[in-house]
């Protein structure tokens with residue numbers, strides 16, 4: 001079984017982060033929340049693997065591994 | 067013209083039991099002539115077991131209530147002799163459309179699998195459904211079957227005794243006492259019997275109200291299921307439009323929690339809402355209006371001594387997914403053959419523990435599915451609404467999001483995984499859908515179909531395998547049904563029952579669920595499987 005990758009994995013991390021902020025630029029709080037929600041769903045679908053998704057939910061909730 | 071639900075179909079008639087000196091003892095008394103009570107009674111009568119149905123009313127369901135019936139209940143109803151009239155009268159549909167705000171976000175096709183005698187779904191008013199069942203009762207009576215419906219017989223009291231239930235019944239001509247070896251409580255969601263016996267009914271009540279209206283109209287809408295999230299005509303809420311026979315349309319409008327139910331039900335308030343939805347120029351007539359609060363809950367156990375609960379009395383779900391009547395019919399389908407074996411002295415009363423196990427499993431699956439639909443349709447927090455709306459927005463442009471849209475997961479029968487009546491799966495390459503515990507899927511056999519051949523007796527289905535023509539075990543005769551994939555042009559038999567396996571031997575229960583399967587006949591193991599399937603191993 002593969003595990004959620006929690007080591008640095010994005011080449012050009014600063015570029016990605018800037019793009020993420022730019023996508024939100026000028027949006028109201030509500031529109032930004034909606035965008036984040038859509039982004040989560042798009043990424044989750046790309047990952048697909050249910051076990052990894054559960055690990056990702058736990059990681060995002062800042063839960064330490066048992 | 068009177069509507070069918072306004073005509074007494076089983077008018078009160080005095081029964082000799084009312085004049086008896088001491089309470090008459092009946093074998094089986096069913097309380098409630100709703101779809102589940104009638105289904106149980108027909109099943110008992112077909113097995114030659116004397117049954118009396120008591121109902122406090124004398125008519126079929128007031129208004130349509132349940133409209134959507136799934137394949138498995140239709141197959142069960144066919145075994146009970148009323149499946150075909152339902153399909154003939156019902157409306158078949160496959161296309162659904164989902165709207166969000168002002169736009170259609172996508173449409174789907176149920177794409178029903180080929181090779182089944184019955185359609186995936188039909189829509190039909192509950193009053194027709196009950197009428198066909200009453201017709202079937204009359205037909206059985208003409209054939210001399212021991213079945214009786216007593217209209218306007220209201221059960222006032224039920225007392226549990228060691229070997230029977232004592233019942234007090236009220237009629238237009240006064241009260242009488244009756245005894246039942248076994249009482250089947252099918253007295254609906256508010257089950258007075260549950261209350262009389264002080265039994266629990268636990269679960270979740272959803273804080274929401276829905277206006278349910280059946281309207282008669284000449285409309286151009288196609289035969290499709292239309293579901294709206296947050297439409298302009300019902301802001302912040304949901305709506306559903308679904309077709310029934312006779313130009314009747316079912317409309318569900320979510321109203322929210324904080325409303326005055328009596329006010330909302332008045333035609334002067336209902337009609338403007340419907341006009342906003344259907345358009346000002348559509349002419350319609352209101353047939354029936356009701357307001358519902360949904361609940362998802364079940365009894366802790368469906369049996370209390372000689373009293374068994376089935377249908378809405380035992381469990382309740384929200385209507386998203388059409389699981390109420392559909393699952394109730396699976397309850398009595400599961401129960402009646404077991405009781406028949408107990409009456410025949412073949413099985414012990416402990417076989418009824420498996421009714422509890424299997425149907426609680428079914429109820430929990432239905433409650434889980436319908437709670438999830440309700441949570442999607444009515445988000446309970448700001449963030450759940452944000453996520454829900456994100457799914458809907460994405461579903462318009464990206465296919466991946468469509469399976470996440472949940473406007474009701476339509477009823478499918480449950481597999482009794484882990485049931486004590488199952489033998490371990492020994493057909494290792496066999497398809498998952500026919501593993502022990504599963505309801506047999508139908509298969510075309512030339513001009514005929516598999517399920518009617520299975521009927522309501524234990525069957526040994528052999529596919530490209532040898533076995534004796536019949537086996538006697540513990541008082542049960544299991545008859546062989548020999549089939550071959552070599553003569554099956556569709557190859558559906560292979561696909562649904564063999565998968566990668568070369569051959570298969572299935573032990574099938576009277577309710578058409580798989581009890582055991584193996585690659586070939588093995589007398590010792592099949593005999594053990596039969597004993598296990600009747601609770602004796």
Ligand SMILES: Cc1cc2nc3c(=O)[nH]c(=O)nc-3n(C[C@H](O)[C@H](O)[C@H](O)COP(=O)(O)OP(=O)(O)OC[C@H]3O[C@@H](n4cnc5c(N)ncnc54)[C@H](O)[C@@H]3O)c2cc1C
Pocket residue numbers: 097098099100101102103120121122123127131132133134135192219220221222252253254255257258259278358376377378379385387388389390391392393394
């Ligand atoms: C708006 C709506 C839509 C629905 N849509 C669907 C759907 O699409 N598909 C689906 O499968 N299900 C649907 N359902 C659920 C379905 O209607 C019920 O699950 C079904 O009617 C349950 O049948 P029942 O026989 O258990 O109970 P009921 O139909 O409620 O029958 C109970 C009977 O018991 C009688 N009774 C009660 N108390 C006593 C007493 N003390 N003495 C004698 N008799 C008594 C009553 O008169 C009644 O006839 C829907 C329900 C609603 C409300």
